[in-house]
Amino acid sequence: MDAKSCARTTRSLGSVERRGSVHAGTSVNQLFMRLSQQLTGFDDLSSSLAETYLTFLRAQPEVAATIDDLLSEFGLLERVGSDLQRFRSRIVENERFSEAIPRIIAIWYTASYRSANGDTHIVGAEPYFQALLWPSIRAHTPGLSGGYFGYWAYPPEN
Amino acid sequence: MPTNGVYDAVVIGAGVCGAITAWRLGEAGQSVLLLEAGEWGPDRVELVGNFARAANKSPGSPYASVEGQQHAPSPENSVGPYYDQISPNDYRSTYERRVGGTTWHWLGNVPRLIPSDFRLKSTYGVGVDWPISYDDLEPDYGAAEQLLGVSGDHDQWDGLLGAHRSTRFPMTKIWQSYSDQKVIAWLGAPTFEGVAITVNSTPQARNSQPYDGRPPCAGNSICVPICPIGAKYDATVHVKKAMLARVPVELLDRAVVTKLETDASGRIDAVVYKTWAGEERTARGKIVVIAAHAIESAKLLLMSGGPQGLANRSDQVGRNLMDHLQGVGVALTAEPVFGFRGPPTTSGIDAFRDGQFREKSAAFRMSLGNDGWGRKEAPQAALDGLVKQGRFGTELRAQLANHVTRQFRISYSTETLPRPDNRVRLSDHLDPTGLPRPKLSFTLEDYNTAAFEHAERAMTFIFDQIGATDTAFDPVSPEKYSPAGHIMGTCRMGRGPTTSVVDSRSRSHDHPNLFIVGSATFPTSGTANPTLTAVALTLRAIPKMRRIMKDIVT
Numbered sequence: 001m002d003a004k005s006c007a008r009t010t011r012s013l014g015s016v017e018r019r020g021s022v023h024a025g026t027s028v029n030q031l032f033m034r035l036s037q038q039l040t041g042f043d044d045l046s047s048s049l050a051e052t053y054l055t056f057l058r059a060q061p062e063v064a065a066t067i068d069d070l071l072s073e074f075g076l077l078e079r080v081g082s083d084l085q086r087f088r089s090r091i092v093e094n095e096r097f098s099e100a101i102p103r104i105i106a107i108w109y110t111a112s113y114r115s116a117n118g119d120t121h122i123v124g125a126e127p128y129f130q131a132l133l134w135p136s137i138r139a140h141t142p143g144l145s146g147g148y149f150g151y152w153a154y155p156p157e158n
Numbered sequence: 159m160p161t162n163g164v165y166d167a168v169v170i171g172a173g174v175c176g177a178i179t180a181w182r183l184g185e186a187g188q189s190v191l192l193l194e195a196g197e198w199g200p201d202r203v204e205l206v207g208n209f210a211r212a213a214n215k216s217p218g219s220p221y222a223s224v225e226g227q228q229h230a231p232s233p234e235n236s237v238g239p240y241y242d243q244i245s246p247n248d249y250r251s252t253y254e255r256r257v258g259g260t261t262w263h264w265l266g267n268v269p270r271l272i273p274s275d276f277r278l279k280s281t282y283g284v285g286v287d288w289p290i291s292y293d294d295l296e297p298d299y300g301a302a303e304q305l306l307g308v309s310g311d312h313d314q315w316d317g318l319l320g321a322h323r324s325t326r327f328p329m330t331k332i333w334q335s336y337s338d339q340k341v342i343a344w345l346g347a348p349t350f351e352g353v354a355i356t357v358n359s360t361p362q363a364r365n366s367q368p369y370d371g372r373p374p375c376a377g378n379s380i381c382v383p384i385c386p387i388g389a390k391y392d393a394t395v396h397v398k399k400a401m402l403a404r405v406p407v408e409l410l411d412r413a414v415v416t417k418l419e420t421d422a423s424g425r426i427d428a429v430v431y432k433t434w435a436g437e438e439r440t441a442r443g444k445i446v447v448i449a450a451h452a453i454e455s456a457k458l459l460l461m462s463g464g465p466q467g468l469a470n471r472s473d474q475v476g477r478n479l480m481d482h483l484q485g486v487g488v489a490l491t492a493e494p495v496f497g498f499r500g501p502p503t504t505s506g507i508d509a510f511r512d513g514q515f516r517e518k519s520a521a522f523r524m525s526l527g528n529d530g531w532g533r534k535e536a537p538q539a540a541l542d543g544l545v546k547q548g549r550f551g552t553e554l555r556a557q558l559a560n561h562v563t564r565q566f567r568i569s570y571s572t573e574t575l576p577r578p579d580n581r582v583r584l585s586d587h588l589d590p591t592g593l594p595r596p597k598l599s600f601t602l603e604d605y606n607t608a609a610f611e612h613a614e615r616a617m618t619f620i621f622d623q624i625g626a627t628d629t630a631f632d633p634v635s636p637e638k639y640s641p642a643g644h645i646m647g648t649c650r651m652g653r654g655p656t657t658s659v660v661d662s663r664s665r666s667h668d669h670p671n672l673f674i675v676g677s678a679t680f681p682t683s684g685t686a687n688p689t690l691t692a693v694a695l696t697l698r699a700i701p702k703m704r705r706i707m708k709d710i711v712t
Contacts, residue, residue, distance in 0.1 A: 041555035055386025083549075094548050102545045106553070110538050112213065127212035133537060136555050137562045139498035142215075142380045143206055149366060149374040152528065153333040 019117050028071055029054060035074045038087060039101065040108045042132055049130055053107050062116050071096050109133045110133040159294055159408070161244055164190045166707050168429045168443030170415050170458070175676040175696045177396035177448030178305060182700050184403025188707060192400060192407050193431055193439050194413040195230040195454070196256035198221065201532060205262075206386045215644070217263040217383045221254055229434040230255045232588045242585035242597040249580075249600035251481045253451050253540020254629070257392040257411050260643070261689065263383035265502065266363045266390045268690035269523070270299050272319040274512050275573075277683030282516040284605070285575045285682045289653045289662040292321055298694035299546040300325035303361075306391045306693065309367040310361035318358070329366045329697050331359040332375060335528045337495035337566065339504040344491075344624035350616055353509050355550050357526065358507050363391035363689070377500040379529070413439075414591060417462040418446060418672075426672050432591070444710040445671045449696075452479070452678035453596050456582045456648035459674075460592065469649075469666040469674070474659050476583055478576035478650050479600060480683040482519075482642035485610055485634035486569045487617035488531040489626035494563035497530040498537070504528060507568075510616060511685045519611035522572040524616070530565035533640055534632050537562045555630065566626060570613040572643050573683045575605055579644030582648050602636035610634040644688050649678040651695075664699035671706055673699055 014103035030137075031052050033050040070091070077090055090131055092101055107113055111127035114120045122128050134141045159165070166188035169180045199205070205220040212219035224584040232242040233252035243249065253260045273292040278285035300323070302537030305311075306621045308647070310327035317323075334342075342357050349355070364381070365374045375389040385392070400407035412434035419428040429441040448455045455478040460467035467475050507524040515521075530537050540561050544554050574580075585597035614631050621629045652658025655667035662681055666672040675696045677688040684691075 015518075026214070039550050041550070041552035079340050088548075088550070092548060103543075103548060106538075106541070109469065109541050110296050112538075120213045122213055123209050125207045126211040126419055133558075134498065135539060137498060137559050138496060140377075140379070142498065143378055143386055144212060145378040146378045147377050149376060150333040152335045152377050152504070153339070155494075156499070 004026055021059060026095075030066075031071045031075050034078070035071065035091075039092070040109070042133055043136075045108070046130060049127060052123065052127060056113070057100075057103070060103075060113060060115070063103055066096060066100050070100050071117050073097075109136070116151065159191075160189045163439065163442060164232060165189045167191070167356050167441040167445050167447060167703065168193065168441045169447045169449055170429065171195075171449035171451065171454070172257045172261065172393070172397050172409060172411070172448060173451060173676070174261045174393040174396070175692055176447065177258075177393045177400055178693060178696055179242060179447050179449060179700065179703070180407040180676060181396045181400035181403055183703065184400050184405050184407040186581070189405055190197050190400070190407040190705070191443065192350040192397075192409045193415055193429070193441065194257050194409065194411040195201070195450070196226060196232075196254065197223065197434075198257045198411050202384070202386065205384050209380065209384055213376055214557050215383070218254065219255060220383045220384050221262065222525065225434065228590045229412065231591075237590070238591065239712045240595055241377050242587050243594050243600075244597060245293055245599045245601050247602050249481065249598040249602055250639070251643045251645050252641070253643070253645060255454070257397055257409070258392050262394075262432060264383050264392075264643070264689060265687070267503070267525075267687045268303070268306065268361050268363050268531045269508070269686040270321055271686045271691050272321045274320070274516070275682055275686070276684045278516070282514075284517065286652070288681050289399075289651055290656075294662075295430040295691075295698065296322070296324055298697045299690065299695050300695040302590055302690050304328050305396070306363040306690070307365055307372070307688075308361055308363050309366040309555060310362055311359045314358050315361065319508060327361065329369060331367050332362050332364055332384040332504050333502060333530075334359050334504045335500050338526055340491070340493065340495050341526060341624055342564070343507075345620065346623065348619070348623050350576060352617045353513065355507060355620065357505050357507050358508055360525070362501070365389045375501065379498060379500065379502065381411055381501055387562045399419065406559060415458060415592075416465040416593060417452075417460070418458065418468055420468070420669065424669050434583065437696060438652045446706045447673045447675060447703065449675045451676060452645040452648045453582050453676045455674055455676065457594070457596050458585065459649070460582075460584050469659055469672055471668050472654075472656050474657065476648050477578045477581040478647035478681070479582055479598070479645075480555060480574045480581040480647040480680070481574060481600075482571040482644045482683060482685065483569045483574060483602070483606055483610075483634075484535045484569055484642050485613060486532050486640065487614065487621065487631045488534045488565065489621045489630075490561070490564045490628040492564075492625045492627075494564050495566050497528055497565055500528050502527060502529040502532070507620075510612070515612070518563065518605070518608060519612055520572040520574065520605050521685050522570045522609055522613050524613070525569045525571070527567035527569060530562060530567065532567040532569060534567060534630070536563070568617050568620060570617070572609040572613070573685050574604060575603075576647055576650065576682060577601075602639075607636070610639070638672070642684070642687075644677070646677040646683050647682040648686055650681045652681060658702055660699075664695060664700040665706070666704055671710060673700055
């Protein structure tokens, strides 16, 4: 693994999971986590939520067959060294993953999953409250303010 | 239950008007039975969880209940349609049937009607006049604001549109959002078609400080459909107070009233109801108060008595069904306004709630949104669009933020006129309990569509003034308006027993011990959210209820 990927991996694993070895863990959960970071543009993703989402996605017919291929491809890219262009062409614009990529982004941003027939459903209440759409616009998940009276009179601090 | 089996009052419907009636009478020492067709339901935390898990976050989403669909169906909770709509334009507003009623999911806006709304006919030659004036109701408005806990800016509102205020709001206003402040600064003080446009903070039944044992608003932003912390008023507040009243009110939920019966003198002497368990029972009260909201109250009267229904010498029961018809305009602001923070709205424009144009075209109230593009488009759509374009990662995140933080909407809410053919009747189609479903007729007219055009012109002007771009308006037409959830008019009040159902104290002209309270009694709709007026009228009726109860010897 090259220095750049190693640094990225170490940063994204966080202090709790940091390993001594240069070869950071390649468990599928961690692969999925790092893939999700690349896709969402968020570095600080919850590892338990990643596990929840991966388990969930593995059970959905639209993506079940391709998700492991996707993780393998991403793992390969990490090993040989990747930049944004290569990530885009090999992963995001890869026809094989055209059902999976939008759904992985959507599940992190909205905690929801859309089936082939157009039905949408929310993965769960906990994931809903951690949906990334809201921090991305410097707001809060509707229903979970954590704020004080009148915070909305000021521009966001975060 | 009183020893002779006759309550002082049987109140039908544990929504805001029924709960407040029951509480006030209980505090005055009367015995009260409060019947509610729906259930008490799960606690607030569970309801918020239901909301979180709902893919379609509609107003009814926390409250969906299979048992409720079977035993007390409502337009928000039924298998298949609940309304039987027979006219080309649907009547779209809906309600809940549960303890606490529709205030569980109301937004909490509580402007008052204005003096012209009470004299629409005399002033503009349309609609009818109320049997009371704004001044008659003004003290009750103040009392209603105390009961609900209303936050507002007294100096801004005292005298606005001719409506004076004899008391201050119980709490200072809900702070206007950052977005409001930017819009106000960008707007300046323009005039549009001769009308000066100003932005007012919106009076809301939402705590701006601890009040009545409930916390201040923390900006959870899901007022519709539920306030997670009870900072927004809902009628469970008064249901609970009623149950702890000086003479505790007996609440019986899961009890669907199926008809009222009268004795030979025309007094209501029996309230027949069926429990969810299937038992048919009868309750008796010296007085009976129907507080089942405008559609169920009319439906109950039509199911009782003979073919004409009960309390219907005027033939007005079910007629004059009104709503507020809504539309929205959206735009992108030049700088971020950071929506989705705080209540969905904290300010509005009241400039078009009155004026000579009301001779030809409906008045409307406007709201500034704090919720992006509001009902027009959820922010998830912007995400979907960017993902479809192949965006991902930090670029996706940045572009999404740049777009959504500049989303801004203005909504408008127009009055409708009372029309005899806009009405509730009984359908031949039955609900799962065997009762007739409501059959609704509702047709829009030029008075409404002219208002949509007027509002769109005003919004276009405002967007231009504030330098917003990418404006879009939901095409609004009789087929495509947005409902406000403001169901009014079906048992209107008036002086004459041949032209109205109740008098100005909400007492039936036809039955001496029958009251009908709530927005069903409104003769005109104005442009104010109806709840505060409904509560004020209920408070106005209480002294008469007490006099009648005292006079009745059983």
